[in-house]
């Protein structure tokens with residue numbers, strides 16, 4: 001006899017895939033910290049090439065912003081210093097553990113433009129006390145993403161430009177060639193800690209120029225070949 005669940009299962013988190021009808025089902029969201037030298041410096045760190053470090057967001061912090069539309073992000077509670085971080089997001093299509101660097105790219109399904117929205121005051125407060133970062137990083141609506149572009153449609157992703165403007169003024173301008181840890185190295189290193197699975201997303205880090213936004217501000221982020229993401233803080 002089939003048993004009733006005591007609660008309805010939560011809806012799956014999905015992202016649209018450019019050029020395909022079927023969506024991408026999100027499993028986990030991993031994020032790399034301080035992966036551009038100038039951003040490490042602006043956060044008060046020496047950008048030595050230490051091993052990459054990771055934190056997570058819950059899958060349901062992800063929400064899709066379709067091209068040509070403006071997403072609305074509610075200003076979150078418990079902060080007075082909400083920051084944008086524009087990032088390349090890698091979508092994993094084939095899982096694995098201890099993936100060699102030379103094989104990492106074969107595990108990639110595609111790429112997207114994402115925002116790692118951050119309650120900077122809470123993140124730094126927790127960091128200074130040696131406490132976990134969740135309240136600063138893993139809050140609701142903290143991961144707006146554009147559609148996933150299949151890897152084959154964006155060759156040479158590792159040399160593309162990445163940028164973000166707030167209310168039309170440039171705030172972050174860099175290129176993916178400045179990642180301290182490359183896409184392949186991030187996948188390989190992360191897979192030594194966690195068995196990667198299809199549906200995993202990896203935020204690869206933000207370049208310099210992070211800063212605050214307030215209600216009413218319009219963020220427009222872009223990566224060459226992956227289009228734009230537009231999000232207004234409300």
Ligand code: MN
Nearest residue numbers: 085116205206
């Ligand atoms: Mn980040």
